Amino acid sequence: MRGAQGDLLRLIAGGHAESRAELARLSGLAASSVSLRVEELIGSGLLVEEGSVSSRGGRRPRRLRVSPTAGVLAVADLGGHHARLGLLDLSGTPLVVEERPCEIALGPEATLNWIAASFDDLLATHGPAGVPLRGIAIGLPGPVDPASGRVVSPSRMPGWNNFPVAEHLGAHYDLPVLVENDANLLAVGEARAWPGCETVLVLKAGSGIGCGVIVNGVLHRGRGAAGDISHVRVSSDSSVTCSCGHLDCLEAYASGAALMSVLAEQGIAVGRPSDVVALVDDGIPEATALVRNAGRLIGEVLTVLVNFINPDAIVVGGSLSKAEPLISAIRAAVYERCLPLATRDLEIAVTRSGPDAALLGAGILLLDAVLS
Amino acid sequence: MRGAQGDLLRLIAGGHAESRAELARLSGLAASSVSLRVEELIGSGLLVEEGSVSSRGGRRPRRLRVSPTAGVLAVADLGGHHARLGLLDLSGTPLVVEERPCEIALGPEATLNWIAASFDDLLATHGPAGVPLRGIAIGLPGPVDPASGRVVSPSRMPGWNNFPVAEHLGAHYDLPVLVENDANLLAVGEARAWPGCETVLVLKAGSGIGCGVIVNGVLHRGRGAAGDISHVRVSSDSSVTCSCGHLDCLEAYASGAALMSVLAEQGIAVGRPSDVVALVDDGIPEATALVRNAGRLIGEVLTVLVNFINPDAIVVGGSLSKAEPLISAIRAAVYERCLPLATRDLEIAVTRSGPDAALLGAGILLLDAVLS
DNA sequence: CCATCTTCTTTCGAAATCGAAGATAAAGCG
DNA sequence: CGCTTTATCTTCGATTTCGAAAGAAGATGG
Numbered sequence: 001m002r003g004a005q006g007d008l009l010r011l012i013a014g015g016h017a018e019s020r021a022e023l024a025r026l027s028g029l030a031a032s033s034v035s036l037r038v039e040e041l042i043g044s045g046l047l048v049e050e051g052s053v054s055s056r057g058g059r060r061p062r063r064l065r066v067s068p069t070a071g072v073l074a075v076a077d078l079g080g081h082h083a084r085l086g087l088l089d090l091s092g093t094p095l096v097v098e099e100r101p102c103e104i105a106l107g108p109e110a111t112l113n114w115i116a117a118s119f120d121d122l123l124a125t126h127g128p129a130g131v132p133l134r135g136i137a138i139g140l141p142g143p144v145d146p147a148s149g150r151v152v153s154p155s156r157m158p159g160w161n162n163f164p165v166a167e168h169l170g171a172h173y174d175l176p177v178l179v180e181n182d183a184n185l186l187a188v189g190e191a192r193a194w195p196g197c198e199t200v201l202v203l204k205a206g207s208g209i210g211c212g213v214i215v216n217g218v219l220h221r222g223r224g225a226a227g228d229i230s231h232v233r234v235s236s237d238s239s240v241t242c243s244c245g246h247l248d249c250l251e252a253y254a255s256g257a258a259l260m261s262v263l264a265e266q267g268i269a270v271g272r273p274s275d276v277v278a279l280v281d282d283g284i285p286e287a288t289a290l291v292r293n294a295g296r297l298i299g300e301v302l303t304v305l306v307n308f309i310n311p312d313a314i315v316v317g318g319s320l321s322k323a324e325p326l327i328s329a330i331r332a333a334v335y336e337r338c339l340p341l342a343t344r345d346l347e348i349a350v351t352r353s354g355p356d357a358a359l360l361g362a363g364i365l366l367l368d369a370v371l372s
Numbered sequence: 373m374r375g376a377q378g379d380l381l382r383l384i385a386g387g388h389a390e391s392r393a394e395l396a397r398l399s400g401l402a403a404s405s406v407s408l409r410v411e412e413l414i415g416s417g418l419l420v421e422e423g424s425v426s427s428r429g430g431r432r433p434r435r436l437r438v439s440p441t442a443g444v445l446a447v448a449d450l451g452g453h454h455a456r457l458g459l460l461d462l463s464g465t466p467l468v469v470e471e472r473p474c475e476i477a478l479g480p481e482a483t484l485n486w487i488a489a490s491f492d493d494l495l496a497t498h499g500p501a502g503v504p505l506r507g508i509a510i511g512l513p514g515p516v517d518p519a520s521g522r523v524v525s526p527s528r529m530p531g532w533n534n535f536p537v538a539e540h541l542g543a544h545y546d547l548p549v550l551v552e553n554d555a556n557l558l559a560v561g562e563a564r565a566w567p568g569c570e571t572v573l574v575l576k577a578g579s580g581i582g583c584g585v586i587v588n589g590v591l592h593r594g595r596g597a598a599g600d601i602s603h604v605r606v607s608s609d610s611s612v613t614c615s616c617g618h619l620d621c622l623e624a625y626a627s628g629a630a631l632m633s634v635l636a637e638q639g640i641a642v643g644r645p646s647d648v649v650a651l652v653d654d655g656i657p658e659a660t661a662l663v664r665n666a667g668r669l670i671g672e673v674l675t676v677l678v679n680f681i682n683p684d685a686i687v688v689g690g691s692l693s694k695a696e697p698l699i700s701a702i703r704a705a706v707y708e709r710c711l712p713l714a715t716r717d718l719e720i721a722v723t724r725s726g727p728d729a730a731l732l733g734a735g736i737l738l739l740d741a742v743l744s
Numbered sequence: 745c746c747a748t749c750t751t752c753t754t755t756c757g758a759a760a761t762c763g764a765a766g767a768t769a770a771a772g773c774g
Numbered sequence: 775c776g777c778t779t780t781a782t783c784t785t786c787g788a789t790t791t792c793g794a795a796a797g798a799a800g801a802t803g804g
Binding site for chain 4: 391392393396404428429430432
Binding site: 019020021024031032034035036055056057058059060061062 | 749750751752753754755756
């Protein structure tokens with residue numbers, strides 16, 4: 001999908017525009033050119049006209065949508081012990097989403113082959129007949145080199161280091177394959193739910209701590225590890241050695257895994273980070289204190305970043321985000337310590353876009369790859 | 373200067389391109405279109421052809437430059453007790469640069485009127501005859517709201533809070549006026565000297581601590597305070613209250629002002645941050661220890677930012693940057709603590725572009741305003 | 745219900761841009 | 775030195791894009 005046509009399709013698919021007039025405003029093209037290109041896109045079956053948008057005082061715009069028969073995207077978000085898999089249409093709307101158990105520690109080949117099989121399964125059962133698969137995207141809980149599509153020195157993915165994930169999947173499908181860090185996908189998906197916010201930090205507080213960074217509306221990847229805050233040193237009375245070899249990393253105190261291990265030491269057995277949230281909801285004081293302390297530590301780290309990057313919003317996602325004391329403690333730390341100029345219009349809130357945000361983000365990024 | 377012509381002129385003036393072929397590559401326009409536009413720009417006196425660039429194996433490109441008679445830019449960089457003032461041609465090349473004493477504490481009106489008078493003076497003595505003044509840019513040692521051109525809650529500029537700087541200067545000249553934080557100007561100027569580095573942190577270590585952030589080649593302003601690291605809390609045995617009211621801010625330990633006041637307590641009187649550097653060069657152990665400690669503290673803060681934003685380079689400028697122990701201590705802290713992925717190709721170095729970097733940065737930003 | 749306003753969309757000649765092919769100029773090499 | 779290679783720059787017809795104006799469709803308001 002070359003040039004101007006691809007741009008227009010992206011604007012529609014991405015939800016930024018839904019009429020010719022909006023396309024003209026957003027793309028910078030003349031209205032007449034937009035009309036021409038849209039006719040062609042409709043002619044080639046990629047766009048459809050479907051009803052109309054409500055009027056803004058004049059003639060009602062005709063609603064444009066990506067054709068449901070134009071293609072599907074297969075997306076997955078891998079965690080340590082489970083995976084969310086989904087099919088999206090080219091507008092990023094989920095056709096089906098499933099969560100299945102999946103041990104990432106089984107290594108890249110087994111995991112990726114299982115994913116490919118699961119995609120085939122989903123396509124067979126839920127894929128609309130005759131609609132072609134157009135791309136694959138996968139989110140992984142570790143740093144990904146965006147250029148090569150390889151995982152680079154992940155701390156919680158044994159056997160994956162330097163494995164050519166994109167290449168391996170590309171052998172299954174002759175299609176665009178996108179491999180990205182899970183927090184980055186979450187950030188892209190979540191940012192869509194915060195219109196007007198150009199610079200956003202999206203925290204993923206699950207069994208690990210991840211963070212995706214949107215600067216001026218685009219995902220900032222850096223060298224593949226941008227947004228990593230899990231190994232920032234925090235001040236603490238005691239002293240813990242992190243899996244990375246350094247002392248007192250944030251992750252060693254405030255990640256879901258760290259909370260669970262402290263609770264286990266106190267004789268409270270929990271299996272997953274969401275169990276910690278349940279304990280907090282049940283008013284178990286040990287859990288609440290732990291979570292609040294985690295929030296404080298995270299908040300102190302965010303303090304530095306807020307002064308530094310001046311985000312418009314900090315969005316907290318991941319399974320721990322449902323624990324109210326976590327957010328309050330983060331808010332308290334940031335608002336107490338940051339510059340007034342930086343916090344004046346800063347929103348700190350939990351995820352708006354639900355459990356599928358990362359899959360939606362995968363769709364958004366993948367669409368760019370598919371339509372280029 | 374509208375549309376495509378402005379883009380081409382910017383590419384030449386900004387030093388990104390110096391031949392038609394390069395313009396075609398960078399602008400995305402067809403070579404033929406570039407030729408046409410360049411002819412027009414030469415015709416209107418804004419560009420000149422001047423010799424040729426060395427060959428890359430084929431026909432030698434003809435070097436294009438911005439005409440020296442197209443206009444001049446007046447730029448200034450204000451410190452606490454002095455100002456650097458300069459005139460640049462539209463390509464950003466300095467025609468004259470002077471440093472003059474100037475007390476910023478005299479307040480905005482007096483200071484700005486003095487600046488305007490100084491510009492008039494420079495123009496009269498060094499401005500080429502018949503070449504029009506095209507724009508004004510000023511760097512100030514405090515946060516600037518980019519939208520309004522006002523200073524916002526500056527900690528070291530008494531009387532300036534919320535003063536409409538751009539507006540006040542605009543009354544003197546009916547020209548584009550640009551007001552920006554001094555560290556941001558330094559960052560823009562310095563980034564030009566680091567080709568290939570898309571994301572750069574530029575630290576200004578003088579009597580205060582400032583930091584400009586270039587993300588993907590563009591200055592990141594945030595809400596006007598982006599890059600502020602001076603009020604990050606550092607871990608310390610003792611406890612110092614910063615002028616901002618919080619405890620243990622980086623600025624209270626590692627800024628030139630802080631170092632000077634500690635030295636004064638030890639009976640070593642110094643007047644300016646560069647005197648501290650002189651003491652270090654003379655091997656005075658108290659000064660060296662202080663500077664090394666400052667570097668360590670700064671480095672620990674940078675640690676967080678390096679993991680977070682994955683810069684390609686950290687450039688240290690400001691008068692303290694000439695103290696070798698400062699850089700070594702910063703390097704040690706960052707390389708010791710950051711993720712290998714983030715430090716693998718990270719350069720940490722002192723400024724390459726000399727004392728006029730901020731003025732050059734002012735020229736670069738101002739050019740965009742003038743040519744749009 | 746009709747005139748008027750607003751907004752969206754299309755029409756059509758004018759202008760800008762492209763791209764392929766050719767002209768120009770220099771480097772590399774036998 | 776002359777041939778080949780490489781890169782820059784120009785010419786010119788084909789294509790795309792623009793912009794103003796008109797047409798279409800609904801909102802607004804007497």
